[in-house]
Amino acid sequence: MIAFPTVFVAALLYSRWSTKWALATMIAVTLAGLLLVLRLEATGTGSPVLPVALLIVGTNGIIATVLPYTAESFPLAVRGRATGWVAACTKGGGLVAQGLTISGIMLSIGVSSLLVMIPTAISFGLVAWFGRETRGRDLRDLDVDTGQIEQASA
Numbered sequence: 001m002i003a004f005p006t007v008f009v010a011a012l013l014y015s016r017w018s019t020k021w022a023l024a025t026m027i028a029v030t031l032a033g034l035l036l037v038l039r040l041e042a043t044g045t046g047s048p049v050l051p052v053a054l055l056i057v058g059t060n061g062i063i064a065t066v067l068p069y070t071a072e073s074f075p076l077a078v079r080g081r082a083t084g085w086v087a088a089c090t091k092g093g094g095l096v097a098q099g100l101t102i103s104g105i106m107l108s109i110g111v112s113s114l115l116v117m118i119p120t121a122i123s124f125g126l127v128a129w130f131g132r133e134t135r136g137r138d139l140r141d142l143d144v145d146t147g148q149i150e151q152a153s154a
Contacts, residue, residue, distance in 0.1 A: 002053055006056070006057045006061050007060060010060070010064040013025065013065075018133060018135055019072065019134040020127065020131040020134070021133075023066060023131065024131065025061070026061030026062045027058070027124040027127060028058075029057055029058035030055060031058070033051050033053075033055035033057075034113045034117045035113075035117070036054060037052075037110070040109075041108065041109050041110030069131075073132060075143045
């Protein structure tokens with residue numbers, strides 16, 4: 001009920017607003033959910049509905065935008081490989097989390113959210129600082145940019 005419409009919202013933001021900032025926004029929504037989960041764990045009071053909803057919206061938004069953003073960020077020579085690696089990592093993270101849960105290696109929800117928050121915050125910073133706006137760009141420009149870099153380094 002929450003996750004499915006998120007894909008459409010993320011796609012709309014991605015296509016109409018900004019590719020870079022749509023991804024960064026979804027990462028920020030996920031961070032907000034993680035912070036609220038951490039607060040919920042620390043205080044022991046409150047409803048988990050908003051934190052869990054933010055986590056669902058944020059993570060589904062990230063998944064909906066990270067693959068097209070990756071495909072639009074790399075030159076043709078490595079585009080398929082880069083997109084494949086990102087897809088594998090997003091699926092692999094889910095498998096690791098399920099494996100830890102099934103094996104009984106469970107941390108408290110607060111510790112888990114803190115551990116997830118660290119790489120999530122780093123990814124937000126990296127996308128905000130180094131991410132390129134790909135909306136409206138011709139993907140062939142990436143090959144030209146790479147060619148100029150290769151010629152300059154030769």
